Amino acid sequence: MKQAAWILGDQLSLKNSALQQLNSQRDVVIMIESLEHARELNHHKAKLLLCFSAMRHFRDELRANGYQVCYEELDNGKNFLQALSDAVKTHRIERLLVMSPHEQATVKFAESLSEKLNIEVSLTPNSMFLTDRDEFVKKHKGKKHLIMEHYYREMRKKLNVLMENGKPVGGEWNYDKENRQTAKAFAQSKLKLPPIWKPEKDAIDREVEALVEKFFPNNIGTTEHFHLPTKRIDAERFLDDFIKHRLAHFGDFEDTMLQNELVMFHSVISPLINIGLLDPMQCVEKAVVAYYDGCAPLNSVEGFVRQIIGWREFIYGCYWVKMAQGDYHEENYFNHQRPLPDFYWTGETKMNCLSKAIQKVLKFGYTHHIERLMVLGNFALLAGVQPKHINQWFWEFYLDAYDWVVTPNVIGMSQFADGGFVATKPYCSGAAYIEKMSDYCKSCAYSPKEKTGERACPFNYLYWDFLMRNEAKLRPNNRIAMIYGTLDKMSNEQKQAIRESAETFLSNLKPNTYYA
Secondary structure (H helix, E strand, C coil), rough: CEEECCCCCCCCCCCCHHHHHHCCCCCCEEECCCCHCCCCCCCCCCHHHHHHHHHHHHHHHHHHHEEEEEECHHHCCCCCCHHHHHHHCCCCCCCEEEEEECHHHHHHHHHHHHHHHEEEEEECCCCCCCCCCCHHHHHCCCCCCHHHHHHHHHHHHCCCCCCCCEEEEHHHCCCHHHHCCCCCHHHHHCCCCCCCCCCCCCCCHHHHHHHHHCCCCCCCCCCCCCCCCCHHHHHHHHHHHHHCCCHHHHCCCCCCCCCCCCCCCCCCCCCHHHHCCHHHHHHHHHHHHHHHHHCEEEEEEEHHHHHHHHHHHHHHHHHHHHHHHHHHHHHCCCCCEEECCCCCCCCCCCCCHHHHHHHHCCCCCCCCHHHHHHHHHHHHHHHCCCHHHHHHHHHHHHHCCHHHHHHHHHHHCCCCCCCCCCCCCCCCHHHHHHHHHHHCCHHHHCCCCCCCCCCCCHHHHHHHHHHHHHHHHCCCCCCHHHHHHHHHCCHHHHEEEHHHHHHHHHHHEEEECCCC
């Protein structure tokens, strides 16, 4: 029986379970660049460059390894189904293998192919995650709240990562309390930020870059500053560069934000892991070796490991639990209805932290996680933005953004729109946190010290206004009880000033024209 493996653009792993079942001398790999699919959302141009160039490099890598690859390029004029059907007929395929996609909509499409193509179609297990999603769903189905730390510890034990004699190395599971150094502490450290290694664009990159401009001229962002690897060998060098030059200080300063710095000590490997150019355990094992070799301290290595085998895997499982229960995208615990402000597409706002963070995303398709959570997401939550709108914005603007990772991180973690399934409390703050962890406030038109009025940072009065608006839902939450204790000490005049400042500011926001 002649087989083919259809490999999706976010499944570019040599460990792809569908690929593993092929006879390279007889069977065929099918890969399709779909203009139709790429236009479903207004993706950042740099993301399109990354995805299509990585696909073409993977095609060449497979051919070099002896596989026959049937590859449909972007300008083929066919939709997904037409291209797939033509490939099946041309190569007389009797059985199509597809590694189970990461996202629900694509799984449903793959499951419909047998009838549409009139051949046997088999979904093979997803081999790009360490979590068996069916087991995760079965175990957690019906639960109202999950705790990442519990799952993380299970994964440490299961994978034997940073474990000695059944106990965590160093005696602690989590060193997050050591990983909160401020912007002031960074300045005092006199550390120099190492430059990130940037591969040169090759012929394929340049060819795809031209196609992106041709077919997606009005998409957000630019490819001009694109700096990520698009082939496996460069992705591995990119990882090694992080391990060697930035991992040691990653833990201390992983929450620090500087307005003129994009990466700090972060790895920026999530776009590469999420499409299969890097393997999760490959990244974990190199970091662990760096710890045992004395090249990086435990707080940095544990923090990095937790992001991969803890948070990434947990979020993947949460996505599938929630999507099995309904449409996660529509959850809206606070019933927020405000349109996302227009400045999320331009960066044109007097709030310096928002302006600079959005400019980074427009330029690079990236900011690190604290700018995502505590600046961009924080503002949307406090302003009462529709969760599905800020969710779509993150999905379109970020290089590493896919439904399975964006939706639980935004709907769940950032916007608390699932009522506490992913997070134990809303992750929001006033200006004090941003002033402490960044240098944004020094160059801002607003004062982080002022609480109300025209000069006050909007984060201050929006924070308290949010807590007052949603008091009935939030006061019973033990994790924020102390905050309501502070609110109770405010006079009626103070509370009224907060409401008036918030109303004035929010009424002057220009809504976007992009999302209905």
